Amino acid sequence: MNWQKIWAVNKYWLMSKSQQQYDHIRLLAKNNQWTPQKSQELDKILDSLGSVSPTRKTLVTTYQHIWGYFKKKCTDEELHQYLKLLDELQPDNDSLGPFLVQLTAKYQIDYLQKSRLIIELNEREGQSISKN
Incomplete structure (x- = not known):
């Protein structure tokens, strides 16, 4: 799955957990410049938010x-x-x-x-x- 699909699927879930991490991912994706390193960072952030409860x-x-x-x-x-x-x-x-x-x-x-x-x-x- 490419990063745009991963982002589309996870966008609101991520926003519900952390506005700061949501904004960070938006900056990573700016100008459609995506790299394997950014994919790893996105995966790491998604994993880290699994146990975070929304406020x-x-x-x-x-x-x-x-x-x-x-x-x-x-x-x-x-x-x-x-x-x-x-x-x-x-x-x-x-x-x-x-x-x-x-x-x-x-x-x-x-x-x-x-x-x-x-x-x-x-x-x-x-x-x-x-x-x-």
């Missing part, structure tokens, strides 16, 4: 980015639900992530369906993100 701040930032895929498609009810869940969001009581998984399935957002964060949230909740 409220990192989740809010990540979920706001993900919400961008829905904000022009959603119903008024979905918008109100999103805002309510965002306001109530706590890392140990996350109802917003599963809600975003549901919207990913409803609106069939291909990019998000391949996202590690959405996949992991989906697996945790036992939901289906594809309409087969």
Whole structure:
């Protein structure tokens, strides 16, 4: 898998764990100049974040980015639900992530369906993100 695909899959997962590491990877990828050394660094960072728990701040930032895929498609009810869940969001009581998984399935957002964060949230909740 090339680095762009690895980045696309891991982007929001990484953002949910560490904004600093997310920004670092974005700098590494700047100008599409990718090297084997950068690939090793990316792998090392991804491995190091496996046991890191998201904070409220990192989740809010990540979920706001993900919400961008829905904000022009959603119903008024979905918008109100999103805002309510965002306001109530706590890392140990996350109802917003599963809600975003549901919207990913409803609106069939291909990019998000391949996202590690959405996949992991989906697996945790036992939901289906594809309409087969």
